[in-house]
Amino acid sequence: MGTLRAPLAPDPPTDSAPAIRIVGAVKRYGDVTAVDHLDLDVPTGICLGLLGPNGAGKSTTMRLLTAQSRADEGEITVLGLSLPKMSKQARALMGVVPQMDNLDEELTVRENLEVFAHLYRVPKAERRAAVRRAVALAQLTDRLDTKTVKLSGGMRRRLLIARGLVHTPRLVLLDEPTVGLDPQVRQELWALVARLRDEGVTTLMSTHYIEEAERLADECALMSHGRVVARGTPEKLIAEHAGAEVHEHYGPPERLAGLEEIAHEAGFPTRRTGPSVSVLQAERLPAAVSDRLGAPSIKRPANLEDVFVVLTGESVE
Numbered sequence: 001m002g003t004l005r006a007p008l009a010p011d012p013p014t015d016s017a018p019a020i021r022i023v024g025a026v027k028r029y030g031d032v033t034a035v036d037h038l039d040l041d042v043p044t045g046i047c048l049g050l051l052g053p054n055g056a057g058k059s060t061t062m063r064l065l066t067a068q069s070r071a072d073e074g075e076i077t078v079l080g081l082s083l084p085k086m087s088k089q090a091r092a093l094m095g096v097v098p099q100m101d102n103l104d105e106e107l108t109v110r111e112n113l114e115v116f117a118h119l120y121r122v123p124k125a126e127r128r129a130a131v132r133r134a135v136a137l138a139q140l141t142d143r144l145d146t147k148t149v150k151l152s153g154g155m156r157r158r159l160l161i162a163r164g165l166v167h168t169p170r171l172v173l174l175d176e177p178t179v180g181l182d183p184q185v186r187q188e189l190w191a192l193v194a195r196l197r198d199e200g201v202t203t204l205m206s207t208h209y210i211e212e213a214e215r216l217a218d219e220c221a222l223m224s225h226g227r228v229v230a231r232g233t234p235e236k237l238i239a240e241h242a243g244a245e246v247h248e249h250y251g252p253p254e255r256l257a258g259l260e261e262i263a264h265e266a267g268f269p270t271r272r273t274g275p276s277v278s279v280l281q282a283e284r285l286p287a288a289v290s291d292r293l294g295a296p297s298i299k300r301p302a303n304l305e306d307v308f309v310v311l312t313g314e315s316v317e
């Protein structure tokens with residue numbers, strides 16, 4: 001397996017300096033405020049999951065960090081470099097993996113990586129090794145001379161990630177890395193992102209897949225309407241907002257409305273999904289309330305989706 005730490009990589013920032021610092025960022029598109037006074041710190045060396053439904057402002061946040069977009073207000077610092085003034089220097093130190101596949105189809109895997117190694121100014125003498133390292137990390141070594149057009153969807157996505165890593169960046173931005181991929185390919189990519197984290201690369205990963213965030217992220221920032229509404233390890237967020245256990249009750253709408261009323265009166269948050277009502281923090285239900293609710297159809301552990309719904313009234317996926 002390749003290592004991401006190149007001999008000539010610049011010194012990492014001191015532990016106290018976050019890899020990303022966003023303070024009060026605002027980005028408007030006409031009447032739409034895509035990012036609304038956003039504050040976000042990403043400490044060095046962690047994988048932070050930016051979790052939210054479509055339209056929450058995740059991609060806009062990514063574009064602000066790559067200086068493809070300019071904030072209307074606020075301050076953004078990446079690896080100690082202030083944007084947009086130092087965006088060129090910052091971009092040279094970060095790896096960006098876009099949501100859209102924009103690989104050059106006519107080029108081989110090796111050529112795609114070489115072009116980017118050149119663009120990222122990897123010294124000529126080191127380019128070969130850089131390509132080998134990135135391709136090994138993405139487990140595409142045996143495809144080095146395959147044309148991109150011949151690769152499967154999962155391989156293309158791995159190549160896209162390898163391309164973002166070819167200059168051994170200290171910070172990687174992954175925008176919805178597995179969107180639209182089938183579950184098996186998603187698993188492969190999760191393994192790749194986990195390897196990145198093991199290498200100590202700081203990763204900011206946007207996603208609207210709960211499982212992706214729960215599996216990969218050391219910490220999650222839950223984003224809604226352009227802001228972070230909660231932040232912490234998945235375990236902490238779940239324990240604080242959704243409790244340990246969820247009781248799901250199925251039934252006709254009138255019965256579900258009655259159950260919601262009982263739960264709310266007793267101070268328990270609920271979540272409605274189609275034909276069911278989920279009562280959160282159910283491990284704390286007093287016997288009297290439990291009796292009134294009746295036996296649940298399903299008891300399950302709480303998850304980040306429950307947290308999101310409780311905090312925003314929206315669903316992530």
Ligand SMILES: Nc1ncnc2c1ncn2[C@@H]1O[C@H](COP(=O)(O)OP(=O)(O)OP(=O)(O)O)[C@@H](O)[C@H]1O
Pocket residue numbers: 029032033034052053054055056057058059060061176
């Ligand atoms: N270039 C643009 N012009 C106009 N509106 C935009 C533009 N980019 C984003 N928006 C709007 O800003 C809001 C946030 O969009 P953004 O793409 O950042 O959300 P997201 O969380 O990344 O969702 P998705 O996963 O769908 O990309 C949305 O209402 C979107 O329609």
